[in-house]
Amino acid sequence: IIVERVERSPVTGNFGNSHLYVAHRAGPTARFGPSLPVCGVYSEATDGQPWLSQDGLRLYFTSTRCSGGPYSCIYMASRPDTSSCFADPKLIQSAAPASVAGPSLTPDELTIFFHRQDPGEDADIWYAQRESSSEPFGSPRPLAEINTDYDDAEPFLSSDRRFLYFASNRPGGMGRADIWVARRQIADGRFDPPVNMAAVNSEAEEGGPTLAATGEFFFFSNRPKGAGQTDVWRLRLAPRILTPRARQVVRGR
Numbered sequence: 001i002i003v004e005r006v007e008r009s010p011v012t013g014n015f016g017n018s019h020l021y022v023a024h025r026a027g028p029t030a031r032f033g034p035s036l037p038v039c040g041v042y043s044e045a046t047d048g049q050p051w052l053s054q055d056g057l058r059l060y061f062t063s064t065r066c067s068g069g070p071y072s073c074i075y076m077a078s079r080p081d082t083s084s085c086f087a088d089p090k091l092i093q094s095a096a097p098a099s100v101a102g103p104s105l106t107p108d109e110l111t112i113f114f115h116r117q118d119p120g121e122d123a124d125i126w127y128a129q130r131e132s133s134s135e136p137f138g139s140p141r142p143l144a145e146i147n148t149d150y151d152d153a154e155p156f157l158s159s160d161r162r163f164l165y166f167a168s169n170r171p172g173g174m175g176r177a178d179i180w181v182a183r184r185q186i187a188d189g190r191f192d193p194p195v196n197m198a199a200v201n202s203e204a205e206e207g208g209p210t211l212a213a214t215g216e217f218f219f220f221s222n223r224p225k226g227a228g229q230t231d232v233w234r235l236r237l238a239p240r241i242l243t244p245r246a247r248q249v250v251r252g253r
Helices: none
Strands: 001-007 013-022 047-052 058-063 075-079 087-093 099-105 109-116 124-129 152-157 162-166 178-183 206-211 214-222 231-236
Touching: 013 047, 013 058, 013 152, 013 206, 058 087, 058 099, 075 099, 109 152, 124 152, 152 206, 162 206, 178 206
Parallel strands: 099 152
Antiparallel strands: 001 013, 047 058, 058 075, 075 087, 099 109, 109 124, 152 162, 162 178, 206 214, 214 231
């Protein structure tokens, strides 16, 4: 698992930039080992919101290295095999002075979903497409059937392309920000109105939804009983239903 971790200064106690860390485990039922910085992508900027290709060879992530801080862009780093370090992250999405962040791609990596936030405005979910993985993405378009006058961000598309999970502070939620899910009947169709994932959400703030191939649903939350200010939590989705059935929740590292 690759996660975004915000580091605290041992001198001042203040939180600084976030960086990408990776933790491994022996199998789906095993515990994750210690987390370490992702090799090849560390920078002095803020890096976060990773998405890893199915073969583990390409890492898409958000970074402020394009601006030095005022806004974020989306980068992609690649490696020849899963035992090697990633190399030379390349800029693939930018909308300065707006921030683009939270990439999630289709398995063929021909469509990218992300959120865009213009200065002083709420965040919206956008998408862009390309003909082949060696080409740049075309002009992005807003995902009109999902966006509202509130923050809609951090999209994650399921591997079958039929479920879009995202974070939003729209009315009808349970806390400051909730995870919602929208379904569509066919992989390239229009999404139905989103549903609040009540079994995941709390009165606190949830975000960063990720559905693993194991059926585990990972997300961030600052709810009570965590290990820090914001932690990684996990549960397992029941088959073929929108609402998850909580089986196991663990604190992230």
